[in-house]
Amino acid sequence: MTHPIAVGVDGSPESRAALGWAGREAVRRGVPLRVVYAWHWPPHDMVGGGDREEQTRWVRGMIEDAARTVVDRHSDLPVTVEVIDSVGGDVVEALLGVAAETGTLVLGSRGYGAFVGFLLGSVGQRVISEAPCPVVLVRSEDRPEGEAGGREIVVGHQGGPEEGEATLRFAFETAAARGAAVRAVRAWSLPPVFAYSPGSLKMLDEVGGLEPYERKALAEALQPWRERFPEVPVTQHIEMGSAGQVLLSLSDRAQLMVVGRRASRSAVGARIGSVAHAVMHHAPCPVAVVPHS
Known part of the structure; x- marks a missing residue:
């Protein structure tokens, strides 16, 4: 494997476990780690949508904090952070775009079958069924x-x-x-x-x-x-x-x-x-x- 390992992060315990798994695997394989957050801004007429710039700063800060935990454990691991604003709100296409550029896509999964965060129900099913690369699912209970x-x-x-x-x-x-x-x-x-x-x-x-x-x-x-x-x-x-x-x-x-x-x-x-x-x-x-x- 020469392509980076990508991991989806959304701040949940499941995604933190996925991030830890992806970091360890990237070190073992000697490849970079790509930490991504896929999201879409709600429609303009949605009540409580908030300020886009403020939300973007919050998302960026969250994902950078998450990536820092990996850098602290693996100081020699090349890590990049990316917030992907999906075009037209299609999070599946955004994640599939990430999958097309990586060797492995790592995602968190909750309990027995329900996906968390940006992976909700049919979205998770579509990502796994259409991704061109291997997709690894990691539960929150996973430990080294x-x-x-x-x-x-x-x-x-x-x-x-x-x-x-x-x-x-x-x-x-x-x-x-x-x-x-x-x-x-x-x-x-x-x-x-x-x-x-x-x-x-x-x-x-x-x-x-x-x-x-x-x-x-x-x-x-x-x-x-x-x-x-x-x-x-x-x-x-x-x-x-x-x-x-x-x-x-x-x-x-x-x-x-x-x-x-x-x-x-x-x-x-x-x-x-x-x-x-x-x-x-x-x-x-x-x-x-x-x-x-």
Whole structure:
């Protein structure tokens, strides 16, 4: 990763935790940190809108105070501060513009599923589903101690080797920067009877059944990353069940959970996907959602 890490700050406990996470990660990866606040001025006829100049000074002071906490901890880390006044009040487009210029976008998330500050409901969903870079969600309870004690980078894998390439790359790069281990997870379930075909039955018979087939698929996907990062310990985890449930059952051992989402848009727009949706709403650890083709 050569691009800076960007973090959205709004003064909330969640965004302060996200700022701390982003600062530590930027130091580990040797990249600059970009601290941003995305907002929009209310319409002129809105009662209680206040003075724009005064509000701008307040916002600028708040974000500079927040950034100073990172500079105090990491004196050698290059940090920039930016207040983005979204054109036409479209905060999503402002944040997506930031995402297009960074390696990773870090945001705070509250409780189990509600986004805070400038990320309110559908706005947060759109940012995650449309961002061209990985988006990391950090809860207010996150602490540096959660990155120690043998906790792993847990990454989910589905499909073929190419489909999971971006997700595995992010997991291995993060593990290498932290000196952590990777647990690569592939969940499987019995397909309905009508899904079988003579070709698929022959293929499964050749490898000895469904579970050996899934194990082989995961091993093949991991092979290039094992070779590229020989210093990173890797555990292959194959388990029968829904991918979301299997990943969540491992969240207590994870310092970061990495899941993928399809970058392509469907007829109904961009989607996050059921697995990423379940993990980012219910995992207690930080979650990275990585777009892939």
